[in-house]
Amino acid sequence: MSNHGFATRAIHAGQAPDPSTGAIMTPIYQTSTYVQTSPGEFIQNYDYSRSANPTRTALEANIASLEGGKHGIAFASGVASLAACIHLLKTGDHVLLCDDVYGGTFRMFNNVFNQLGIEFSRVDMTNLDATRAAMTNKTKLVWLETPTNPTLKVIDIAAVAQIAHDGGALCVADNTFASPYLQNPLALGADIVSHSCTKYLGGHSDLVGGILVVKNRELADRLYYVQNAVGAVPAPMDCFLLLRSTKTLHVRMDRHCSNAETIADWLTQRSEIDRVIYPGLESHPQHNIAAKQMRGFGGMITMTLKGGLPASRKFLESLKIFSLAESLGGVESLVEHPAIMTHASVDADKRAALGIDDGLVRLSCGIEDGSDLIADLEQALDAAAKA
Template identity: 90%
Template sequence: MSGENQQFATRCIHAGQSPDPTTGAIMTPIYQTSTYVQTSPGEFIENYDYSRSANPTRTALEANVASLEGGKHGIAFSSGVASLAACIHLLKSGDHVLLCDDVYGGTFRMFNNVFAQLGIQFSRVDMTDLDATRAAMTDQTKLVWLETPTNPTLKVIDIEAVAQIAHDHGALCVADNTFASPYLQNPLALGADIVSHSCTKYLGGHSDLVGGILLTSSSELAEKLHYVQNAVGAVPAPMDCFLLLRSTKTLHVRMERHCENAGKIADWLTGQDGIERVIYPGLDSHPQHRIAAKQMRGFGGMITMTLKGGLPASRRFLETLKLFSLAESLGGVESLVEHPAIMTHASVDADKRAALGIDDGLVRLSCGIEDAGDLIADLEQALDAAKTV
C-alpha cells in the first residue's frame, strides 16, 4: 500500500522513515554531523553537503509531518516563531499581512516589534466575522495569517472560507495548526497554502524540545521556504528532529486521550461555582461549535475559562493546583495551566487584551493524558481554595 493511501496512524509511524540501510536500525539515526564528504568538488552523496542546508534526520522529519498534514513538502525550523519568520521573509517592505485578532503573543510581538520597523504592515481582524475579514483586505495584503482554535480564547475560524477570501485578493493563506495538530485538522485540504506548527507543543508532546515546521503542497513555495531556511539558518538540531520523530509515532493515541480528557473536564467545569465562563470547541455553548465539528475530527485538549474574583482568585487557583503545573507552553503529556494576561500574552497591549476578553480572571488549561478523574479532583480543590479569597 502506498504511503498516501495509508491511514493516519500508519503514517505517524512509517511516513518518511525506512530502516537504516547500513545497519537495519528501525529508528532513523541521529546524523550528528556538520558536514559531508564530497566524491569530487561539488558532487554530493544524496545531495548532502552541509547540515544547515540538509540533514538526513531532518529530511525524515520533514517528510513525516508533511505526510500527516497531507502536504508534499516540509521545512523544519528551530522554533515555531522561526517558522513564522520564514513566512514573513516571503514578503517585501510595503506588503500588508492580515492577522486574526486573537493570536499567540509571540506572533503579535514578531509583527509589532520586529517586522513592522522593516516596512511589513499588519492589521488584525476577528476572522470569525467573514464580512469584516473581507473588508480588512487591502490591495497590499499579500498574506493572511490565522490560528484555529485561537490562542487563548479558542475562537474557531472557518479555514475554507478565509482561504477563499485570501485567494480572491491574490494573497497567501497560512494556518497555524498548533492547537489542533494534524490528527484533528488539515488546513491544506481546506485551501490553506501553508500550514505552520510549533513542534514544541502536540507534535513534540513531551515538553522536552523546541521546534517549528511549515508544510505546503506548492513546489514553488517550498523552494522559496527552503531557500530562507538555508539562508537564515534557524534549523533544528538532529537530536531534536530525532525526538520529534519519536513523538509523532504516538501522536494519534496521545491526541485521542487529550481530547477525551478535555471533553470530560469541560463538561465538569460547566456550571461550577466560581467559574464565569468555560470555552471549549466541543461544548454546544461555543459560538463556533458547528464550524469546529465541520472541520475538526475532535475538539482538542485546550480549555479556557474565566474565574470569578479576578486576579486574586485566579492567582490562588493557579498556586493551589498540584497535578496541573503552572508553566507556559502546552500539548505535553502532563497537564499545564497558565495565566495569559501575565504569561503568554503579556506582550500584547493591555487594551487589545481587554478587547479580546483576556482579563485577570482568564486561565488556560492544557489537559494532559493523566487520569481524568484525578485532574478533575485537582481542579475541584483549587476552585474551592479560590473561593476563599
C-alpha cells in the first residue's frame, strides 16, 4: 500500500479481513505453537510464537508501512528494541550517542552493555562538527533521538546519517517523540528507526512495546535473528492493541500538536516560567531544522519554572487534569519531573550539563479540550507562585 496516504495505510496496511470468518479486525492468535503438516513443513511458515505470530506479523507490516520501511521487527518494550540494535555489535565496538536521551537508553549503554566491552561516548549532535570529531575507527553505531528527551533538541537526521555512513557506521534514529505521522527518519538516511510503542503508537497508556523498522533485507534478517534468539517479543494481545491504536494515530497526533502549540504559546507569556522549549516556537534553537524534517512539532513541551524544586513540586502537586506520571504520548495529559523521575539514572553532573535541573518540568499534552488544559496549568502556576 505504499502509494496510499498515511491515514489509509494506518487503517489497512498489513491487515486484511480474516479469510476463514471475514472478521474485519486481525484476530488475536493466542497460541504458542502451530501444527506442522510433516516434520519441518509449516503452514505459512509459522512454527512457534516466539519466532512469529500472525497478529505480530500484521503489526510489523503496519508500522513498517507507516515509517516508509519494508521490514518491522517488534519487541516487548522500547528498551528491548534498543538492546536488539546493540546485539548487532561485538566487544570493542564503539557507539556514538546523542547527549540528551531517555534515561533508560543511557542506563542500557552505561550499566549493561558497557561492562560487556561495548564502548560509548556522548556528543551534542546539534553540533555537526563535534559529532564528526567524535567518530572513531571503532564507531559502528550512531544513535540519536529527535526531538530529544527531555530538552527537545532537534537533530538534523540527514546530516548525522551522512556522518555515520562516512565513518562506516549504522545510523539509528529513535522516532518516539515525533511518531511516523510527523517524521520518517528512513527517508532522511537513517538505517534503523526505533520506537517505544508504549508512547504515541500505543497512545492509550495501556501497553508496553517497541519496534524497529528498516529498509534493507540483510539488516532486517540480522535483527529478526536477534528477535527470535533473545526472545523479548510482544504478546499477541499487545500486538492487537497496537493495531487498534495505529488506526487513529493521525487523528490523535493532529490534536496532540494543536494543543501543544496553543499551550506553548500561552506558557511563553507566564512570568513564573524562565524558559519554554517547544520545536514549534521560533525561539527554539533548531526550529528551522524541525520545520524542514517534521510535518508538525509534536505534543511534548519542556519548561523551566522559577523557584527550583519547591516551585516545581508545588506546581506538580497542584495539577488536576495533567496527571503526574512517567511515560508520555497517551490521550490523557501527563506531566513529570525529569531529574527525579525519568532521568534519575543519569548522573547529576551530566543532568546539570544538559540543563535538567530541579525547575525542569516535561509536559505531554493530551487530546483533551485545550482550554481546560490551560486552565489547569494556570491554577497550578498560581499555586506554585504562592509556595
